[in-house]
Amino acid sequence: MRATNYNRKLRAFASGVVDRFVQRPTLSPVPECVRLDGRVCLVTGANRGLGKAVAVDLAERGADLLMACRGGHPDAGEDVRRLSGSDRVDMLQVDLADLESVHTLCDRLARERRRVDILVLNAGVMPAKARRSAQGYELMFAVHFLANRVLIDRLLADGVVRPGDRDRETPRIVFIVSETHRAADSIDFGSFGAFADYGLKDGLKYYALSKLHLCTYAQELSRRLNPEGEVRIAVNSLCPGAVDSDLMREAPWFLKPLLYPAKRLLFASPHAAVAPVTHACCAEDMGRRSGVYLHLMREKEMSPPAMDASAGARLWRESDTLLARHLRPGKDGARGLAAGDKDGARGFATGESE
Incomplete structure (x- = not known):
């Protein structure tokens, strides 16, 4: 049984490589003429890899871009400005491994009365062995799921992300997930949130599980934000x-001579991989739909557990x-919408609060 589970994990991981070569796209790339002028886009993990490529693409299309990244990357914003030819690029500091840092970012956005039209949740980690977040959770569980849950709760509660007015397009929340979520059987709620101490052999197992958490959350968020079927926030x-990103930068030294040539040969460059992200952010029909999952440039269903x-x-x-001790609830209307409460949702949509 253990060998079977391990083989399934490898197959799920390998499909992301193989499908790039054998899967024929059914969606067309979004033309460069499709613009985002006047729209505010926030991208997490935008200082490198896919996140940086997404940032450049959105800035090139005229978006007001907010790059939410860990500190220590002061040149990333300047690179995006130079590559995109846009000066409407701001950098915001956040460490998704620390929920207090997430709150600090949200406090700033609320204080500055920002409004985000497109939220791209891209940041990810894959440590070589188990590590704890600032609050003591397993790192991938914290970064891939908990931080995004807190971030979205706050952005909704503070009105930074809210249903579109008549003169604004439907807001979009875009999750960068992974086909690897299929390698996880289900969420074990009996040990939910407990720290798991794993080594190199089990790293992929816990990566897949963290992505299953994220996929399951994305679908539930879509259901709660759009309870009547009318898409008010597209998730x-x-x-x-x-x-070919830095996700596996913590791989053991003895594997890197094998991994890096394979990555260059088999993995897509960040620039080449940006197409499905652009589609989710820019395609007109994706603002009218919610709960959609794209693998490369094809629609498909997530796994049954997700x-x-x-x-x-x-x-x-x-x-x-x-998260009760980490959440800082905001307006009652916003909290009602996130909880799927219809009265709260109406208050949120009209800007009313008790």
């Missing part, structure tokens, strides 16, 4: 396939309990 997800509405509802409840 969609995508896997860009295998990308699509399970009962698992999504339980994930929401369990994370509510887990």
Whole structure:
């Protein structure tokens, strides 16, 4: 049984590589003439790899770009300005491994009365062995799921992300997930949030599990924000396939001579991998749809565990309990919308609060 599970994990991971060569796209790239002038886009993990390529693409299309990155990358913003030819690029500091840092970012956005039209949740990690976040959670669980849950809760509560006015397009939340989520059987709620001490052999297992958390959350968020079927905030997800990025920068030294040539040969460059992200952010129909999953440039279903509405509802409840000491609720209307409460949703949409 253990060998079978391990083989399934390898197959799920390998599909991201193989599908790049054998899977024929059914969606066309978004033309360069499609513009985002006047729209505010926030991209996490935008200082390198795919996130940086996304930042350049959105800035080239005229977006007001907010690059949310860890500190220590002062040149990243200047690179994006130079590559895109846009000066409407700002850098914001956030460490998604620290929920207090997430709150600090949200405090700033609320204080500056920012409004975000397109939120791209790209940041990711893959440590070589188990590490703890600032609050003591397993690092991938914290960065891929918990931080995004807190970030979105706050942006909704503070009105930074809110349903479109009549003169504004539908806001979009775009999750960068992974086809590797299929390697995880299901979420074990009996050990939900508990720190898992793993080594190199089990790293892929916990990476897949963290992506299952994220996929399940994305689908549940879509259901709660759009309970009547009318898309008021479009919540969609995508896997860009295998990308030549720094995600595996913590790989052991003895594997790097094998990994890096393979990456250059088999993995797409960040620039080449940006197409499905651009589609989710810019394609007109994606603003009218929610709960869509793209793998490369094809639509497909997530795994059954990720699509399970009962698992999504339980994930929401369990994370509510887990994060009770970290959340800072805002307006009642916003909280009602995130909870799927219809009265709260109406208040949120009209800007009313109790």
